[in-house]
Amino acid sequence: MPSTTELLRISTQVRRDIIRMTHGAASGHPGGSLGCADFLTTLYFGIMKPDPKNFTMDGNGEALFFLSNGHLSPVWYSVLARYGYFDYHELGTFRMLNARLQGHPSVHEKLPGIRVASGSLGQGLSVSTGAALSKKLNKDPHPVFCLMGDGELQEGQNWEAAMFAAAHKVDNLIAIVDENGKQIDGPVEKVIGMGDLKAKFEAFGWVVIRMNGNDIADIREKMLLAKVASGKEKPVMVLMKTIMGFGVDFMQDKHEWHGVAPNDEQAEKALKQLEETLGDY
């Protein structure tokens, strides 16, 4: 696995990409994307390590990742590009007409790395469960990862999937909830308080692990722990605390940055806080 320092260099560039992509498109969702940059970087470069050059829809023989909260497309596209799925210069086409980098992830445009469309919330955990069942039938030992938002858990379908995955012992499924405590209308606690998520998922029959999603060392440790916890007849849930907008001081912990792009001045200010480590597109 790359060192924590190396992973941080990558996630810093990913954060630059997120700012530049949303600024360039004058739209998109920087807040949650910045918050999950460390996690997604570590997952691809350190944990999953899929083959980016021979992408197949079936993904046999490798771990799979599904992004249920599709509005985090900027961070996913950046990580996919920096990992080698496609030329990172293509990040400049984000949300442009005829681009493969649609506002929300799609398979229609054949962007390597993406296996299902997401954006309408609450569907990814079910899709991931299906992919995990398929892997079991194929006797493929690799796990299936699924990232969701905490506000997204308000969609009832997640709980259908949580029930099913436990009842059918889908133990090759590792879900991660991005607990940044923010959604469009404000703090999750104020919109619809989610209560004790650990107790909820444990009551549904899942193994629950807590993780700090803005600490690469902790992500490495806990995601490896999650892999160890898998395969034991229970699905695994990682409750990942993050700070929305992490890495850019004026965006940090503010729900207003859920779906607003930085303007020229804000982008310049943000980029000064993020070193260009791998070269901008």
Add this chain to the structure above:
Amino acid sequence: MVEYTNTGSKDTRSGFGEALLQLGNINPAVVALCADLTGSLKMDAFANAFPERFFQVGIAEANMMCIAAGMTIGGKIPFTGTFANFSTGRVYDQIRQSIAYSEKNVKICASHAGVTLGEDGATHQILEDIGLMKMLPGMTVINTCDFNQTKAATLAVANHRGPVYLRFGRPKVPNFTPADAPFEIGRAILLNEGSDVSVFATGHLVWKALEACRMLEKTGIHAEIINIHTIKPLDRLSILASAAKTGCVVSAEEHMMNGGLGDSIAQLLALENPLPMEMVAVNDQFGQSGKPEELLEKYRLEAADIVKAVQKVISRKRQKV
């Protein structure tokens, strides 16, 4: 006219169940999912024979559709089973995003479509499902007419790559199509050649159209009867050729007029060859409880209603000339 014999009434859903079992034996990629309606959908035989490839999802249709979408990743061919209402309206966004837009090879198999579901009433009798499904880009929409055709269609959709909506029903209806007829997606079937009117029927109303044809023959009207089992992609050439020959058209279906087969044919004719047309379909109303035959009569989906529509459209054709 060509005579068709009912070889013994059977429900279309049993044709689905038999074919699914057969698919289990011949295609290891086929998996089946059901939302607590295994008996109603006749999926028991598959579930018993292939327990490792059958997934009981419980009463959670949204979850079922997305699990099916996920299972295609890794090469499975999932067949989902529940009532038509819960296969479409209840899960529209799941089908739209995770199946249709994501181009997933899922076969959405829907039983108990239309008013012939009977006594359960309007909550369960969806009449909008063909419309909902045909509006989705890339979705194939099939509505079969009898046991044999449902069986053949189920086998055929397994070999078709892409999402399919396969619609069938609850009641026992005449079984008259040949047992060995191959099912060709998107290819209309000419049941009776005629010269005075083209009747395009789908699903349970195909047999009604044949009954109407017999009644019309007695009055000297020669109706061309065509079974449109595939509403999308529509067999445009067959429809246009027949319509051009007869000069007027009647559509017949157990579905809402808005969004149904008739609506697709009307659009085609309006764009290519405007001709007098009548539609036998439910006109902007919900169903209700009752026996299937009572409901078909109440909502004017009987052979006699097709006869009336034919008489009306022929008189319109004559006025036009």
